[in-house]
Amino acid sequence: MYDPTRLAALVAVAEAGSISRAADRLGYTAPALSQQLAKLEREAGTALLVRHHRGARLTAAGELLLVRARRVLDELDQARHELTRLTGLSGGRLRIGTFMTAGTHLLPPALSAFRRAHPDVELSVTEYVPPQAGTAVALGEVDLALTHEYVPGEAMPPPEGVRLEPLLTEELVLVTAPGHALSAGPGRLPLAELAGQPLVSMAPANPNRRAVEAELAAMGASVAVRCESPSYAVVCALVSAGLGVAVVPEMMAEGSVTPLGVRRLDPPELHRRISVAYRPGGGTPAADTLRALLRGAFTRHSTAP
Known part of the structure; x- marks a missing residue:
């Protein structure tokens, strides 16, 4: 039984004329596509491609299998469309x-x-x-x-x-300007160490801000919000510029377009x-x-x- 993914790889090489161009078309790396083709050759029990300096061409066996591969892939595509219409996923x-x-x-x-x-x-x-x-x-x-x-x-x-x-579920983490002392230490940072730090935070009604302030208050630590913004992206940019530190969802810290220092907090109880x-x-x-x-x-x- 031939794998449809490998049959599609053979068709792509035949149409593109090279493994690298076929890999680009299919979203593979060239080595990954070569592995798929090698497995297909083992399944077929014969060489299907001849590689040369300008690309690759199909052997006689490869040409024979190409005809069948196209028919199989066309049938599978038709089945997909028919099932899509049957389940209400065509149009709309x-x-x-x-x-x-x-x-x-x-x-x-x-x-x-x-x-x-x-x-x-x-x-x-x-x-x-x-x-x-x-x-x-x-x-x-x-x-x-x-x-x-x-x-x-x-x-x-x-x-x-x-x-x-x-x-x-993602943790809330501390973000700082690059090189800030709070982000440089090993392990998790005790939340109480944020006491007195200038915070960049969301609007007062934001649930994240309320949760952070409540946790700090429970530890007897004061909150010192020095700058507010309704946008996490802006909060991260302000932190990067040195206006303070912030506690933000990990995804925002990882996806920030401005450089940040990042450190996990202890206890790790703040989540989104x-x-x-x-x-x-x-x-x-x-x-x-x-x-x-x-x-x-x-x-x-x-x-x-």
Whole structure:
């Protein structure tokens, strides 16, 4: 039984005329594609390609298999389209809500995989500030939405008829200007050592800020917010410029466009939980499919609190 992925590799080399150009077309590295072709040759029991200084050409056996490979791949593609129509994933529109961090770092790979499998579904993405995303799902403005909440923090139950499925939990970490003494030490930084430090923080009503201030207060440490911004990206930029230190979700620290010092905190009790909001029993096949993709992609990278 020939692997369809390897058959597709053979077709790509035949059409591109070289392994490197075929690898670019398929999104492989050239060595990885060569490995797939070598496995296909072992399955076939004969050489399928002849490599030369200008690229690669198929042997007589490769040409024979090429004809069959194209037929097999065409049949599989036709089956995919027929199943798509059967499950309601041919045409239509999928409306997704998200917040900025997820829309920038997490949603694109899942939507890319969805588009490859279901190219006829129109996609739209709208940004919401949590907990507005849950309300948008309840009102039917979007089919599903990514949202978040801080732990510990004030519990915010979803609107009636909307369910939250947790996907990913990330720590809140300390960010500083590069070379700052607080980010240079080994191991985790005791949260109490932030006492008296000039903090760059979100607006006073932001759940993250309230959670950080509550933890500091519980340790008897004073809070010294010196600068506020409603955007984590701006908070990170201000920290990088030396205006203070901040406690932000790890994803924001890793994705910052400005250089930062980063250090984990002790105790590691401050987290942000990212969930998908959806209507149980009321979703479309497209929404259910994307939710499954999100679940598969995010839970592999989840950090348990």
